[in-house]
Every structure is written in C-alpha cells, then in structure tokens.
Amino acid sequence: MSSDYRVLIDLACLEQLPKTGRRRENIIRFCTDLKHNYHLGGDFQIRDPETFREYEVSECEGYVIVWWNDVPVNRIVIVTIRRAPK
Numbered sequence: 793m794s795s796d797y798r799v800l801i802d803l804a805c806l807e808q809l810p811k812t813g814r815r816r817e818n819i820i821r822f823c824t825d826l827k828h829n830y831h832l833g834g835d836f837q838i839r840d841p842e843t844f845r846e847y848e849v850s851e852c853e854g855y856v857i858v859w860w861n862d863v864p865v866n867r868i869v870i871v872t873i874r875r876a877p878k
Contacts, residue, residue: 797827798867805873808855815853819873822852823859826868830861851876 801823809816834848838858850857858871 796866797830799823799827799870800867801870802872805870808873808875815855818853819855819857822850823857823868823870823873826859826870830868834859847871 809819834850834857836849837846838849839846845860847858847860850859854876855873856876857873860869860871861867862869
C-alpha cells in the first residue's frame with residue numbers, strides 16, 4: 793500500500809462534526825488513516841444511481857463516512873460525514 797495517498801475532505805463535512813473533543817479527533821484520525829487502510833474498504837458499499845460510482849461507507853464514533861478511492865491520482869475522497877441514524 794502506497795503511503796503517497798492523500799485524503800481530501802470537503803470542509804462542509806467537517807462542519808457536521810463536534811467542534812472539539814475526542815469524537816472529532818477520532819473521526820479525523822479515521823479519515824487520515826484511510827490513506828494506509830483504504831484497501832480494507834468500508835463497512836459496506838453503495839452505488840450512485842446517476843454516475844454508477846461505487847462509494848465505501850464506514851461508521852466511526854456514531855458518524856457515517858462516505859468515501860471513495862480515486863486510484864489514478866492516489867487519493868481518498870471523503871464525500872460526506874453525517875450522524876448515523878439511531
């Protein structure tokens with residue numbers, strides 16, 4: 793697994809997280825660690841009905857993180873982070 797992967801997170805995703813605290817730090821660490829663990833995939837996958845792109849979906853600290861691996865340019869793109877349904 794290449795360590796030159798980058799992780800891109802839309803700023804709007806970060807606004808969904810608590811402003812401070814352990815949960816925020818753990819979620820950001822999870823996202824950062826994806827550059828080393830992307831090959832493990834998410835907890836499950838979904839497919840966008842319009843683009844047919846497959847997204848990985850992971851849960852961390854009560855939040856759902858939707859991401860995909862942009863293989864040609866060695867980056868992980870975090871699409872959305874939101875609270876998991878109860």
